[in-house]
Amino acid sequence: MRRLTLAFCLAASTALATELPVRSVTLSSAGLAQIERAGEVPPEGSVVFRAPTEDVDDLLRSLIVVDTAGTVEGLRLPASDLAGEAFRGLPLRPDDFTSRERLLAALRGQEAEAGGARGRIADASETTNGLRLSLVTPRGIVTVLLREGDEVKLTDEALAARVARAAEALAAARSEDERRIEIRLRADRARQVAVLYVAGAPLWKPSYRLLVPPLTATGGAAQARLQGWAVVENASGSDWDAIRLALVSGEAAAFRQRIYEPITVPRPELPVRVAGAVQVRPDTGGRPTPPPPPSPMPAPLAMSREMASAPQAARARAPDAPVGGAIAGTSPPAAAATAEASAGRVAFVLAEPVTIRTGETANVPFLDVRLPAERVWWIQDLAARHPLSAVRIRNASSHTLPDGLATVYGAEGPEAGVFLGDAEIRAMPAGDGRILAFARDRDVQYTQAGSSTERVTRIGLRRGYVMLDVLRSEETALNVDPRGARGLLVVDVPRRAGAQHRFTTVSEGDFGLRHEVMLEGAQVTLRLPFERTMRQEVPLWDQGLGEPVLLRWQQFDIEQNLRRLPGGPGTLERLQEILGRVAADTPGRDDLAGVVQAMTELRRLLDEARLRARAYRTADQALQRARQAAEDRTGPEQQEARRRLNTASRDAEQAGTAADQAWEAWQRAVIALLQRGA
Template sequence: MKPTKVCLILGILAAGHANAEEARLTRVLLSQGGVAYYEFAAMADAQGKLFLDAPRSQLDDILKSLVVLGSKARVASVRLPGDAPLSVAFGSLPLNESAFQSLPDLLRALKGEMVTVSGGREATGRIVAVDPVVGGDTSAVLTLQGETGLIRLPMAEVQGMQLADAALNAAVTKALDAFQEARGEGMRRLDITLDGARGQTALAYVAAAPLWKSTYRLTLEGGSGALQGWAVLENYSGHDWHGVEVTLSSGNPAAFHQALYQAYFVNRPEVPVEMFERILPPVDTGAMAEAMAAPAPMDASRLATTQVQSSAKRGAPLAQISEEPTQILFKLGSNISLANGQTLTLPIVAGNVPAKLVTYLAMYEDRPLAAVQVENRGQTALPPGVATIYDASKGAVGYLGDARLGMVPAGEDRLLAFAGDPKIKIDRREDASRSVTSAKIANGVLTVVETQYYTKAVDVALPKGEARTFVVDLPASDNWKLVAPGKGVRKIKDGYRITKSFAAGEKGAVEARFAEDMSRHFALLETDASQLAVYVQGGDLSPAMQAALAEVVKRKEAAAAAKRRVAEATEQLQAAEQDEDRARQNLTAVGADALRQRYLDKLVEAEAAVDKLKLEQQSANDALRAAEANLREYIKNLKIG
């Protein structure tokens, strides 16, 4: 019989344990990567056994990540109810699922079995049938074969039934267990056996969890702002938290889900039974084993720890912050009690930060935004979150808007855009120009270095009576070099950020000029004269280079003219040779006719024309060779720059 109700991993289990203790949740690490680390304390019995109740939704992750903490113990095995469908559970039973729809259905499925029924009267016998009474009575009737004959009992009077076959009675009980285990997404009990652990121990696993959210309150006053960061978290662990140590992780770890609690079957092709042919399988030579290297230990010296103090409760830390290479950890200042399914929000950081109101124009956007520029002068990064901006500079606190704050590493600043700034009028413009920076000729190759200039600008008009600090993101290629401005500019992704202050009512521009050097190479012999003429006429070259290129153009044009004359002479010669062939054919055709002399004269004229054109073709070829040699010789000896 195939096992259908249990799932075994990591070993073979011993018998049940009466003194095993349920694991108790003691520590939680919530990650913004959508997973949580749960740590439990438990007391293993003398056989190293304990149990853990976990939600059905966490079983895949538990089977993937369950560990026992401590060097002297390890998980030997875990037993839990399987996730097989009812059809699999009933595959090993003499009954099917439909038999449990009603008592009449169960009795029909047990036809032939010995039973004792009780109720209106008690009767013992083998089940013959369960059928309705003929004549319209819809009440089912049970028919038994007793020692003295058939017994008919209305099902409405049957209040109890006992099977005579103990094995069959156990099968019914097993079927009911299968129904119970397959019902709902409730808690499942894991029976855990530890190897090398007795008494107090700790277990841990990683499972899916709602990511915790960070929010900020920034209250502006003068040139600074009071920043307070809060965390919003949920307890969806399936366990109530009672004095649990909670740590919040702001990072993006790689986390995977695999349906390990689900049974998989490989589809195999069906082949006919071999009746006559026989096959000889090849001899297996085995597989090559490959050793796995052990992972390197983590360098604990890379951790940097600091504490952020609460301004509301002097000296009491909101959270202990640890920054690691891939994440930021916020260990909450006190243990947390939170019922399963509830939400909690609490502050994790607080302090003053430099804050400045600006007008911000994002890259490729045409709508200015009101923003506040804040700087993180702390020792650790700030996690991303939504920020609510308030203004207390005029006494009464006013709401300005909401902003999105990305990850802010220590020492960096960010712009928090919280509203539109419709009073600002802007207009984007662009321009481009090109000039030759240098040129040289060597080994028959002209090398020209050109500088392409790009101008990106935003024209700004401010309202009367209002000054602004304007921050503009301008796009720029990575190949461009910034020429101007020389200050108030920083490199950003795909461009530059320029900051410029404007007086009240001022009109001006935020402008940046970029340069890109490009080298172009021209083989003088192969390059068309028209391309070289562009540089001759451009006026950016030195007089010597300009004169040299003009001479190259002149000689290339001479060679091109000689080539055209050769083509013309060749075309004329081919036409004359065709005339000569026709005259010769006509002369042959007339024989001794009176026209013979006329065709003979035409043949003589055609032959003379062919001879003349051959001489002209030869002369044109000689002139072409001379022009090309003249060009090659000039280029060969040309060296400038």
């Protein structure tokens, strides 16, 4: 392509720009990176660097400039819509920069100088000999043939500068995924300047290698070796060349805010007020006088409020001993990282510089410690069949160990150098301990069984009720067979709401209640009992029957409601069963015995009342038959029928009186029973 120089009066800045390299990176477990750039800046120089576009929001809200000998004038960077802003108001569009012919054609009408002539651009076209440019001058049209390296100069310096900026923006827009950041400084001498900011970054991911001691019967001061490695990704857009790298573990609050993109505030639009149009109704002439109104008619019924609101209502419903074995010689890191702990966080600062090019992933060691450790069996699920193989470690360091996945290897004996499994390490504060399960031991078996018993501990009376305090014992039994193996067994037992455990525990936590026992090779049964106190009430009277004194046997079906009545089947048998299993020294037992005795008497009285009521009904039926016979007979037979009627009437009256007396005797006994207790 032929080259043509367009002089657009670019005003080159006299200030020196210094590209600041990355010197330090701190990666946070919150998915952020604190990046520090530093270098020497000359007098009156500015600082520049490039950052990914997606990090500009974070950079703008977190930038800190450290310049002890200078003054910060501010930060400049291209607009978020770089091309759109650069071409606003220009007669050019980005596609016009595809060729010089098209560019000059877009500038048609602008005044320019070329080939010794000056005039307004009329036309431009490519020929075999060069670019033919037509200029309109006061004396006519001049055609200039421009060859390789010839210059076209716009005489409007402001327009030339804007076209130059548009070309610069067009070049910058070709890499929309990053922005050039310029920080303007003012000072009278050279000095060191540092720039710090926080931006989003891939989460650094810790992982561990854990070398564990073998299972022993006596425990003791065994140790495990824990090595920590971190997977680090450089997605910052800049190379990290011999930087200081720190890895932070904590729970920092992290937010995003879009402050790079322009934000406009919507406003209500008011119409332009104009004079109202004049409206005239045409004259249609006179009309006849209207007729008189008709006779008054009744007003229509008004819709009720309920009817009017009905549709609306319807819508409304609508976490330094050597280790033996071949693997014990695992290489330590080149230099141990320094752990800097503060409130709620810990930073592992690598002792040696790290180099990671942009787009690369690195796995760097940050931890190598020996921790007190003990191999154990661990039961988490009481219903399982085999316990877990686990190791209990204690964080003897001075800082928190972050979450991570540990690959577990054996350190001694037959297990030396052997992969045993994976274990999850949850955040472990200094001095705290964790049990890490990495496999299941199928050589050790256990089964579980459950049982429960109840014992009355106290009896009391309250008007109409027998109150029982019951101690319920619930027990889980584990039958464990270690098959000759010896070691510590840890059992996590779930809590039971409202119950107190009656076995020894070493700790409590999210896991429930932790119980430990040393297995000596023989089969053993572990008992894990709980106790809870319950209050039971045994009603002596069915409240649904109302007051006993108001209950009339004549309007009440005794036989159908027999189980609801004191003395009927059910309550007496239950109280007798409770009395039979209550210990002789149980508080309130004598009161219960008295209630049982009273209920026994009530049964006798109720049976008597039932008998009298049945007798009455039999007598009443005989009376009805005699009355009917007296009405159906005549003559001497009628006299005999009337005599029998009189006899049946006396029998019915006597049976009714006996039934009343028997029912009232039962009622008095019921009232006396209900008045027992507080």
